[in-house]
Amino acid sequence: MRTAALATSLLLGACTSIATTKPANAPPSRPPNVVVIFVDDLGYADIGPFGGSIPTPNLDRMAREGMRFTDFSVSSAVCSASRAALLTGCYHQRVGIAGALGPDAQIGLHDDETTLAELCKSVGYATACFGKWHLGHHPKFLPGRHGFDEWFGLPYSNDMWPLHPAYAKLPSDAERRKRGYPPLPLLDGERVVDAEVTGEEQALLTKHYTERAVAFVEQHRDEPFFLYVPHTMVHVPLFASPAFAGRSGRGAFADVVMEIDWSVGEILAALQRCGLDEHTLVLFTGDNGPWLSYGEHAGSAGALREGKGTMFEGGIREPTIARWPGRVPAGASCHEFAATIDVLPTVAKLIGAELPPRRIDGLDIGPLLFGEAGACTPHTLFCCYYAGGQLQAVRDGRFKLHFPHDYATLGGKPGGRDGAPAPYTTATIGLALFDLRADPGETKDVAAQHPEVVARLQQLAAAARKDLGDALQKTSGSGVRAAGRLGPDDARLVW
Numbered sequence: 001m002r003t004a005a006l007a008t009s010l011l012l013g014a015c016t017s018i019a020t021t022k023p024a025n026a027p028p029s030r031p032p033n034v035v036v037i038f039v040d041d042l043g044y045a046d047i048g049p050f051g052g053s054i055p056t057p058n059l060d061r062m063a064r065e066g067m068r069f070t071d072f073s074v075s076s077a078v079c080s081a082s083r084a085a086l087l088t089g090c091y092h093q094r095v096g097i098a099g100a101l102g103p104d105a106q107i108g109l110h111d112d113e114t115t116l117a118e119l120c121k122s123v124g125y126a127t128a129c130f131g132k133w134h135l136g137h138h139p140k141f142l143p144g145r146h147g148f149d150e151w152f153g154l155p156y157s158n159d160m161w162p163l164h165p166a167y168a169k170l171p172s173d174a175e176r177r178k179r180g181y182p183p184l185p186l187l188d189g190e191r192v193v194d195a196e197v198t199g200e201e202q203a204l205l206t207k208h209y210t211e212r213a214v215a216f217v218e219q220h221r222d223e224p225f226f227l228y229v230p231h232t233m234v235h236v237p238l239f240a241s242p243a244f245a246g247r248s249g250r251g252a253f254a255d256v257v258m259e260i261d262w263s264v265g266e267i268l269a270a271l272q273r274c275g276l277d278e279h280t281l282v283l284f285t286g287d288n289g290p291w292l293s294y295g296e297h298a299g300s301a302g303a304l305r306e307g308k309g310t311m312f313e314g315g316i317r318e319p320t321i322a323r324w325p326g327r328v329p330a331g332a333s334c335h336e337f338a339a340t341i342d343v344l345p346t347v348a349k350l351i352g353a354e355l356p357p358r359r360i361d362g363l364d365i366g367p368l369l370f371g372e373a374g375a376c377t378p379h380t381l382f383c384c385y386y387a388g389g390q391l392q393a394v395r396d397g398r399f400k401l402h403f404p405h406d407y408a409t410l411g412g413k414p415g416g417r418d419g420a421p422a423p424y425t426t427a428t429i430g431l432a433l434f435d436l437r438a439d440p441g442e443t444k445d446v447a448a449q450h451p452e453v454v455a456r457l458q459q460l461a462a463a464a465r466k467d468l469g470d471a472l473q474k475t476s477g478s479g480v481r482a483a484g485r486l487g488p489d490d491a492r493l494v495w
Helices: 002-011 057-064 079-088 116-121 205-219 252-273 292-297 340-351 451-468
Strands: 033-039 067-069 126-130 150-153 186-188 191-194 225-230 280-286 320-323 332-334 382-387 390-395 399-402 405-409 425-429 432-435
Touching: 033 079, 033 252, 033 340, 057 252, 057 280, 057 320, 079 116, 079 340, 116 126, 116 225, 116 340, 126 205, 150 205, 205 225, 205 252, 225 252, 252 280, 252 292, 280 340, 382 451, 390 405, 390 451, 399 451, 432 451
Parallel strands: 033 225, 033 280, 067 332, 126 150, 126 225
Antiparallel strands: 067 320, 150 186, 186 191, 280 320, 382 390, 390 399, 399 432, 405 425
């Protein structure tokens, strides 16, 4: 039944926000709290409300009490770039953050960029981040320098350590650490609280993030707050706490999804306990699609094509749920296009904050969020599909045009086992047009049937290249801003 429902939701037409309960029209009596839960490497079909078979009762409840966004996209199918877009309201290409920053990175989010946390602080909000940061790990780039009052978590991805399962069977410790990564640190603010996180300690990350999030809600119940929970999981290597390890009976991936669902339930329970349900917008989404090369340790994009690292829908479309009792209609599904870059401008309007002085790319999706009759996507073009500086695709509300580019694929072969990845091969797609309304799986090129659409999207892409550049055509963009860079006198994180 869930698979059938997923297929139906993917094929519904434009301007269709369907609600079983009408939203309340009265404005909130106090500035709304904002909670963003951001899951790493979550596939479109990994949770119950989007057709997944792993039990997710708390997310199921969240969907019943809120709205599913079935066409919700990230800016990039890779960690750091995706997070930069969420927190700044900009295409990652604009703010100079690409790919996934590693322990040797000398760059991070620029001081001049305005983050969602800084936006909220400008109107008196308390702010916190509990989880993976991944926008620069040296002090000048850390969350406390970008608007967050509190931060506890990892500076980058949990596989950026010398104990990766792919190397577990090598005979010596030196070989197992041959990737050259330093020990993985855990930070509280700018203080290293654990200089070498072990697997046992990774297993407690979801639990610890959740405990800190709940405590933050309780501590700030009497003032407006912004809470950002960017979970380390379900990124490999997979770890679940003792309460969830083996609980699913279906392997490590299902265990960690169930623990993420538990975490959502704990945060929702804290909001209810503190009398904040009707004063809080909760948004659940992810940074990119499943890392398919890891096979049984990866999730599923369902009917969508490919996964993490690609500009196909399996890499960039995320299962997204919004909940705000009395404001967001309960049991609703929005099939209009929206994106993580829209979160910042939407929140700005909700809380009465001024937009950043620098140009942003996101747009207010409040009419979609609140189920207004006839509401449509505010985007005429969403050119989020940059990878490695290449403009690989553009789309409007219905059509998506791919430009010729290479991409990594398993080519129909199974992924890896026991936490080790299977090798990708390289494939090439030519100029191809897909009707995402009829074919969200991007299986049928309809360029020949819609030459006028191809021409229109090519014109829009040409304008985008002038603004943001395109490595495929060796052009630079006038609107690209530099990332922050570590200077010779800047403090280094040492652990």
